[in-house]
Amino acid sequence: MSDKNGNSNKSPETLQAENVMLLNEVSIARRASEITAKLVVEQFKKMEDVQMLLEEKVASERELHVTLAGELRERKLAQEEVKSNYEIQGVLNAMLRLSLQDMPQDELIEQSLELVLSVPCLSLQKRGAVFTVDDNTNVLVLKAQKDIGGPLLESCGRVPFGHCLCGRAAALRQVQFSSAVDANHDNHYEGMAGHGHYCIPLMSADNLLGVLCVYVDEGHQRNSTEETFLCASSDILAGIIERTSGIEKLRDARIAADAANRAKSTFLANMSHELRTPMNAIIGYSEMLVEEAEDLGQHGFISDLNKINAAGKHLLALINDILDFSKIEAGKIELYLETFEVSPMIHDVTNTISPLVDKNENKLHVICPADIGSIHADLTKIRQALFNLLSNACKFTKHGSVTLEVSRLPGQDDSADLIEFTVRDTGIGMTQEQKMKLFQAFTQGDASTTRQFGGTGLGLCISRHFCQLMGGDITVESEPGKGSSFTIKIPAEVSLETGKELEKVVEQEGVIPWGKGTNSILIIDDDPKARDLLTRSLTREKYSVACASGGEEGLKLARQLHPDVIVLDVLMPMMDGWTVLSAIKADPDIADIPVIMISVLDEENMGFALGASDYLTKPIDRDRMLTVLKKYMHGDKAGSILVVEDDVITRDMMTRMLEKEGWSVSTAQNGRVGLEQAAAVQPALILLDLMMPEMDGFQFVEELRSRADLRSIPVVVVTAKDLTQEDRERLEGYVKLIVQKGAYNREDLLCELHKLVTAHTGLKRHADTAKQPHSAANTSKILVIDDDPKIHDLMTRYLTRDGFEVITASSGTEGLQLARKLRPLAITLDVLMPEMDGWTVLSSLKADPDLADIPVIMLTVMDDKNLGFTLGASEYLNKPIDRKRLLSVLGKYRHGAMAGPILIVEDDAEIRRILRHIIEKDGRTVEEAENGRVALERIAAVPPSLILLDLMMPVMDGFEFLGELRKDEFLRSIPVVVVTAKDLNAGERKQLDGCVTRILQKGSYSRDDLLTEVHRIIMTYEDGGKAFPPVSS
Amino acid sequence: MARILLVEDNEMNRDMLSRRLQRKGYDVTMAVDGEQGVNIAKSESPDLILMDLSLPVLDGWEATRRLKAEPETRSIPVIALTAHAMSGDKEKAIEAGCDDYDSKPIEFPRLLGKIEELLNRKPAT
Known part of the structure; x- marks a missing residue:
């Protein structure tokens, strides 16, 4: 209850109780709010904590991030470093490889510079230069450059030490660096772009060989990687320069030395005559004075004069050896090759050496087989070498024995035989050291040996060189106190390819000199046996022969x-x-x-x-x-x-x-x-x-x-x-x-x-000979004597095709008349003719000196289908045989070749003897056979170059023989000269006819064959006939 | 007394050889070059000629060739004398018509032998 003022009508006790309650509530509320506040504070604190944690986390993440980034960067850097190292190594390797190449120095330096400037990872400019050092003046000479720019090329061509950065690098022998065109840049021009350099001296041991100069950008930072690289590459560059300079110097020196040597040797070689002349005077006058002293009884002078003579001879020997030696050096030794018998040469040498053998009371033994044969080499040089070895043996042996042994070693596989000459002695022998110096010039065992034993010290060197020139060599075996053995090996057949460094080889076959009047043949064949065979057989046929063993040599000789x-x-x-x-x-x-x-x-x-x-x-x-x-x-x-x-x-x-x-x-x-x-x-x-x-x-x-x-x-x-x-x-x-x-x-x-x-x-x-004027005889008329007009026709047609004019006669009588009138080139004569048979005509022809030289081809015709060629005789001779006639006929077949034996086929021994005598006197060789069969056997054994054939023989007569001969492709081309009796009696004639018929039946030839044969014979005659004028003229 | 014509341009060689030959009883005439040699041979008809091959004016080979080509001097034996003793020279000398060949330095007894042989071959004039 409350009044109008709102004052409650409550009792004070109630009011107090209410206050207490309120106070309790307030304190409760207060406490609650305190708790709440605490809670809030706690919450806030928690939140703060969390925030702090968060912040820490963020911070640490950030740190991690930074670290990672840093690592990444580092890794990248490392990779780059690896890459750049790799590139650098690659370039260095390339430079090393380059340094081993056989290239001129300039090229090597240029390419090296390119490589140095090519490393991508380095921030060098692609410009630079390499200098070498001119030894005589302390000047750097520009050897290679890349893009340094025109004006600098001039001024940097030669850089004196100390001048500009490069010069300073050279002078101080230290790396120079600049990052701008500064005071150190002596060489610069207006408008030159800003830049810097590394200048690295190129050193090998303590020698400065040059400077490497590399451009960098203006403001570039000096960098140890770059510098390391540049130093490494400059080392390689230095090596290159050193090596190539060395080579060039060597080469120049060698060229100069060679030239000097050659000049000296040429000079000496030309001095030969000049040097020998006064020597001859000394030797000659001293000998003469000895003679005069003897004559005048002045014996006191003689021993001194002999000393002068001996010294003169010794000096001459020295001069000869030195001249030989210098000729060898000048490369002016000539080989004079000839074929000679080994035995007589050995004999000659041993005769000449015998006084020297006796001098030291030595004994000389010679072992040379009788069938040692011949050798084709330089006689004089072999003799000189042998003499050298023998006189050495005699000199270094006292009261001992010297043996000369000669043997032929048959060649292995395809190589030629070797002739080996060994000289053994029981003298003082040689040590290993002496042996090694043996063939060197001007050493002779040692100096005391020379004084004691004489000699020039050149002999062996010269002898060996001669042997090597001929494709052979001299080897030695020796033991001190036990004697020495020297062996000369020479190929039995020295030729162009077995000898080395020949200037000229003169072939002296001694058989057929090359030149006019001989038929000359060049044989190109790699097989020495084939060459030899062909040479021998062709030489026998009086060809002059030269040989080459391969195409190149052959072409050279042909030219x-x-x-x-x-x-x-x-x-x-x-x-x-x-x-x-x-x-x-x-x-x-x-x-x-x-x-x-x-x-x-x-x-x-x-x-x-x-x-x-x-x-x-x-x-x-x-x-x-x-x-x-x-x-x-x-x-x-x-x-x-x-x-x-x-x-x-x-x-x-x-x-x-x-x-x-x-x-x-x-x-x-x-x-x-x-x-x-x-x-x-x-x-x-x-x-x-x-x-x-x-x-x-x-x-x-x-x-x-x-x-x-x-x-x-x-x-x-x-x-x-x-x-x-x-x-x-x-x-x-x-x-x-x-x-x-x-x-x-x-x-x-x-x-x-x-x-x-x-x-x-x-x-x-x-x-x-075609150029010679024609002889009186009409050279293109052929006289055909045959009673068959068809043959006239045939012969005319076939022979005129070859440019001959054919005259025909139908009987022997007419034929003889025409022959005398026209003197044809050749006569074809039918054997079987009615009135005057072929043989009679033949006899008459051969009896007439005017006509005797005209070749007569005897043939006959059986019938239209079967033409027969009876005889392939090239010539006919009448008995009794006229010597002059025989020789003139033989002479016809001498031209060109085939000077092989002449085969006489004749049953009468007396006639054979006479013929043999005539022919052998003429310089030809003779084979004999008493009938056709034996003749065929002989021919198979030794093909003759011509056959003299009697027609009438027992066992196998001339006809049959000819028939057999003509069957064979090769034999048919051997010229046959038939010998017939001048006067055949009827019986003989019939016999001949009979033979002819028989042969015809056996071997009929086709028309074409026949005419080809005629043609061939005429062509052969034309050749032979023209080369020699007829005997009667 | 056989007459020998010595054709040699070197004075010392001439002197040496002529004196030694004279002492052996030969009558020696001398010529100093090839042309003089040919002329003297023609005019004096010596019994033998010693011909050095390397001579001035006319060399020994050509002089020999000429002598061998003329009927009046053809039969005089010629011995070639040369300092080169290489076989090529020998052939060349024979080819030119020399009857014999000797190399310098002269070995006197050897040369005497060759002279005697050649003089004995032809009938004494």
């Missing part, structure tokens, strides 16, 4: 010597036959020399590869082709040329070329067609490509040569100038094949070779 014929081996190792052939045909100087290609498989089976007459190289040179054609066609265009070539374009071109010159041309696109064509219409010459499909050139030639009718057609082979390896292999393969297929024995090959060579040299002579 030098101009042989008449070259025999070229196809299968050679280094430069094969084809390459040599191409080279020969490409050189206008030697292209005209006919080349016969052969190959030899082994001694047993020699093969004959190609029988081409000549070679042309593609692309075909028109002039060359015309020259060759002229050679083989004798200038007349009567015949046709067969072009065998698979390439259409080439074929057309050649056809056009030839037709333009007036020749008639037929073509074939391969070998097979070519053969057919050649057989059908005999060309006068064949132009043959080697590489063709179906049947290539080789096979073609082989086929051609196997056919009697075609084999004598000249074949000019056309080869590509540059054969590919494949081509060459193919060719070689074919050659081997052909060679294996057609392997002939030795004799056949040589026979074939002779033929070809004869043909070529004969051709040459033909070309030469």
Whole structure:
């Protein structure tokens, strides 16, 4: 309850109780708020704590971040460092590799500089220079530079020590650094861009070799990495300079020394005459004075005069040795090679040395086998060497023995034999040390030896050099107190390739001197045995022969010597036959020399590869082709040329070329067609490509040569100038094949070779003699004596084709008349004629001195189908044999070659004896046979160069013999001179006729064969006939 | 008394050789060059000629060739004397027509032998 004033009507006790309650509530509230406040404070504190924690965490995270970043940076730096180290190392390695290269100094320095400036990680400019030191003046010479700018090139070309930064680096031998164009930059120009340098001295040990100068940007900080790198590279650069300067200095010194040496030696060599002349005077006058003293009885002078003489001789020996030695040094020693017998030389040497042997009371023993044979070497030099060894042996031996032993050591594999000369003595011997100095000039054991034993100290050195020049050597074995043994080994066949450093080799065969009047042959073959064989057999045939063992040597000799014929081996190792052939045909100087290609498989089976007459190289040179054609066609265009070539374009071109010159041309696109064509219409010459499909050139030639009718057609082979390896292999393969297929024995090959060579040299002579005026005899008429008009027709047609004029006679009488009137080049004579048979005509012809020299070809015709060629005799002689006539006939067959034995086939021993006497006196060798059969045996053993054949013989008469002979391809070409009786009685004549018929039936030939044979004989005569004028004129 | 013509340009060699030959009983005429040698040979017809090969004016080879080409001097034997002892020279001398050949330094007895041989070969004139 409350009043209007709101005062409550409560009692004071109630009011107090209410106050107490209120006070309690307030204190409770107060306490609550205190608690709350505490709680709040606590909360705040907690919050503060948390905040602090948070802050700490943030701080530590930040730290971590910083650390990581730092590590990253470091790692990056490290990586960069690794990378830059790597780059630096790479450059340094490259420089090291470069330093080992064999290049001129300038190049090496330039490239090194490039490398130094190429390191990407360094902040160097790409500009710099390298200087070397000019030794004599303390000046830096600019050797290499990169981008230093024009004006500086001038001024920095030569920088004195101390001048500018580089000069200072040189002077102080310390790295110089600048980061601006400052006072230290003595060399500068206006407008020069701001820059700095590192200048590093290039040092090796204590030597300054140069300065490396590198540009840096203006304000660049000096950097230890850079500096380390630059120092490392400058070390390498210093090494390079040192090495190359050394080499250059050495080289210069050597060149100078060589030049001086050579000058000195040349001087000495030329002084030979001057030095010897006064020596001769000293020796001569002292000898003369000795003689005069003796005469005047003044014996007191003699011993002194002898001393002068001895000293003079000694001095002369010294001079000779020194001159020899200086000639060796000047490279002016010449070898004079000749073939000589070893025994006589040994004999000679031992005779000459005998006074020296006796001087020290020694004994000389000589062991030399009787069959030691001969050697092809320099006689004088071998003698000198032997003499040297023997006189040494005698000098150093007292009361002992000296042995000279000679032996031949057979060569191993393909090498030639060696001749060994050994000189043994029982003298004082040598120590190891003395042995080592033995062959050196001017040492002789030691100085006291020289004084005691005399000599020049040069002898052995010279002897050894001579032996080495010949491809041999001198070796020594010795023991002190036990004596010495010196051995000279010389190849039995010294030649160009076995000797070294030869200036000139003079071949002195002593057999056939090279030159005019002889047929000369150059043999190019790598096999020494083949060379030897061919040489010997050709020399026997009176050819002069030179040899080369390989293509290069062969070409050199061909150019030098101009042989008449070259025999070229196809299968050679280094430069094969084809390459040599191409080279020969490409050189206008030697292209005209006919080349016969052969190959030899082994001694047993020699093969004959190609029988081409000549070679042309593609692309075909028109002039060359015309020259060759002229050679083989004798200038007349009567015949046709067969072009065998698979390439259409080439074929057309050649056809056009030839037709333009007036020749008639037929073509074939391969070998097979070519053969057919050649057989059908005999060309006068064949132009043959080697590489063709179906049947290539080789096979073609082989086929051609196997056919009697075609084999004598000249074949000019056309080869590509540059054969590919494949081509060459193919060719070689074919050659081997052909060679294996057609392997002939030795004799056949040589026979074939002779033929070809004869043909070529004969051709040459033909070309030469063609210029001579024609003799009185009409040289192109052929007289055909035959009763059958059909034969007249035939002969006319075939022979006129070759440019001959054919005159016909129908009987022997008419024939003789015409022969006397016209004096034809040759006569063909039918054997079986009715009125006056062939033999009678023949006798009459041979009895008439005017006509006796005209070659007579006897033939006959059985019937239209079977023409027979009875006799292939080249000549006929009448009995009794006139000596002069015989010799003139033989003389005809002497030209060109084939000076082999003459085979006399005759049953009458007395006649054989007479013939032998005449022929041997003429200088030829003779074989005999008493009948045809024996003759055939003889021929098989020793092919004769000519056969003298009696017709009437027992067992096998002349006809049969001829028949047999003509069957054989090789034998048929041996000239046969038939000897017939002048007066045949009826019986004999009948016998002859009978024989003729018989032979005809046995061996009938085709028409073509016959005429080819006639043709061939006439051609052979034409050659032989023209070279010698008829005896009667 | 056989007459020998000595063709030699070197004075000392000439002196030595002529005196020694004279002492051996030969009558010695001398020439100092090739041309003089040929002339004297023609005019005096010596019995033998000793010809040095290296001579002035006309060398020994050519002089010999000329002498051997003329009928009046062809038969006089010629011995070539030379300082070069190489085989090439020997052949050259023989080719020029020399009858014999000797090398310097002269070995007097040897040379005498050759002279005697050649003089004995032809009939004494």
